[in-house]
Amino acid sequence: MSKTPQAIRGTQDIFGPEAEAFAHVVETFERVRRLYRFRRIEMPVFEKTEVFARSLGETTDVVSKEMYSFDDRGGESLTLRPEFTAGIARAYLTNGWRQYAPLKVATHGPLFRYERPQKGRYRQFHQLDAEVIGAAEPQADVELLAMADQLLKELGIADGVTLQLNTLGDGDSREAWRAALVDYFAAHRAELSEDSQDRLERNPLRILDSKDPRDRAFVADAPKIDDYLSGEAQDFFGAVTAGLDAAGVAWTREPSLVRGLDYYRHTAFEFVTDRLGAQGTVIGGGRYDGLMESLGGPATPAVGWAAGIERLAMLVGERGDPVADxxxxxxxxxxxxxxxxxxxxxxxxxxxxxxxxxxxxxxxxxxxxxxxxxxxxxxxxxxxxxxxxxxxxxxxxxxxxxxxx
The missing domain is CATH 3.40.50.800 (Anticodon-binding domain)
Structure with a gap:
């Protein structure tokens, strides 16, 4: 007698109250994105592997350890999407969407990463995604953050969720800060964790958000981005924070909040909570003005965020099956x-x-x-x-x- 097939480890079947909470998150997102005039897009579930390898970097953990990649019958390497932004950037460049810039787009759907399953994290998971492409002004950052803040409020889960905000500066500011971090951490190389010793050469900013106690001992005294910000970068961050204050969006400064990839600039942010254990980020994003160039396109400013639907649904809590009218x-x-x-x-x-x-x-x-x-x-x-x-x-x-x- 054959056994009943089992679900793949790290995936989930969603039903009943959990499915209603999931649907509530998606329906609320769709309503809010229409209020902010974000255009709906649909993206392929798989892309050419080079789209993610070039945008995320060959040496990042996502590319080297977590992507589901395979060769199709024609011998071309394809990858199940591990995130939305790279595919959206590819579509922007190849479909002539530049004519609509500044372009505000939103989507949601499944993503795939081979990683250790844990509370609120699965190998097939689902995200909401919102992007503004072709807008260099800090107002685009403000609008995206206000949209995320309103989404949390309309879901009824804003209490206990904090917007953490930082600036990575413009290109020159970031490079000067990066060089200072390399010099600082190199002096303590032998005392750093193995992961941070590896990151020191290729991704030193990531050491700042390491949770390893061996690294934390040195992070507090590491060089701060504020010491390397150009006047233009200071003005940009000031405009973002002033816009958030005007929109009534509460925020806190988090100097250790970083994005390791070189194409990130200026604003970096996360909405975090302590209600989901160690995986406390429910919405995260930032400005990625250098991404389009890494994909072979022209310099194009852009900013965006993504949110895990499963995590938001966990905060919403189980919802009973809807009662008929x-x-x-x-x-x-x-x-x-x-x-x-x-x-x-x-x-x-x-x-x-x-x-x-x-x-x-x-x-x-x-x-x-x-x-x-x-x-x-x-x-x-x-x-x-x-x-x-x-x-x-x-x-x-x-x-x-x-x-x-």
């Missing part, structure tokens, strides 16, 4: 066709409706009552014809009766 009860099998007609008419007028027409006719009404709907329309037979009665508040009952009688 109206339950239509067929108490006489001779009236089943009339019941189908009634429930169809209700749905076409925007009511969520459920039909109860199976099981013991005597118990159908009791079953409908237990479903907790706002209204019950029962259909029986009187004098050879269908008889419809509605139990609901007066105004609602009158509207339903006008549709069904």
């Amino acid at each position: 109206v339950v239509v009860v067929v108490e006489d099998d001779a009236q089943i066709a009339r019941g189908v007609e009634a429930v169809t008419a209700l749905r076409r007028e925007g009511f969520s409706a459920e039909l109860v027409a199976s099981g013991s006719p005597r118990k159908r009404f009791d079953k409908a009552v237990k479903m907790g709907a706002g209204a019950i329309a029962s259909i029986s037979t009187a004098e050879g014809a269908a008889k419809i009665s509605v139990r609901a508040e007066d105004a609602l009952a009158a509207r339903i009766e006008s549709l069904l009688l």
